[in-house]
Amino acid sequence: MQPNALALEYQAEYGRATFDQRLRFLAYSPLQDWKPPYSRKLKGKCDGLVEIRFKADNVQQRPLGFFGVSRMTFTLLFWATEKNDKFVSKDACIIANRRRVQVEKDESTFSRVWNVE
Numbered sequence: 001m002q003p004n005a006l007a008l009e010y011q012a013e014y015g016r017a018t019f020d021q022r023l024r025f026l027a028y029s030p031l032q033d034w035k036p037p038y039s040r041k042l043k044g045k046c047d048g049l050v051e052i053r054f055k056a057d058n059v060q061q062r063p064l065g066f067f068g069v070s071r072m073t074f075t076l077l078f079w080a081t082e083k084n085d086k087f088v089s090k091d092a093c094i095i096a097n098r099r100r101v102q103v104e105k106d107e108s109t110f111s112r113v114w115n116v117e
Helices: 005-010 013-027 092-105
Strands: 039-041 050-052 054-056 059-067 074-083 086-088
Touching: 013 050, 013 054, 013 059, 059 092, 074 092, 086 092
Parallel strands: none
Antiparallel strands: 039 050, 050 059, 054 059, 059 074, 074 086
């Protein structure tokens, strides 16, 4: 899956470096540290998803994912941004949850390892 080309094209050097730094921090953090301001477990129609939180290019970046499919794995599903406490795209959680179901059925066709070292 090209994670909405995970919006990786968007990422200028600063945005990419900021994302890599946040991902690296979380990768080495115990689960109890996966909380604001670094990340947040979502509820409601986004239940089961986690957002990684950071700002780049003056935009609140909110890549969405979940813990799984295998142990000690966080899977990125959709790259959302946030404006006025709402996701852009408004369908971010629906799309991310649809992708989560696909990944849970067959992770081999939808995964790409992101080395944080």
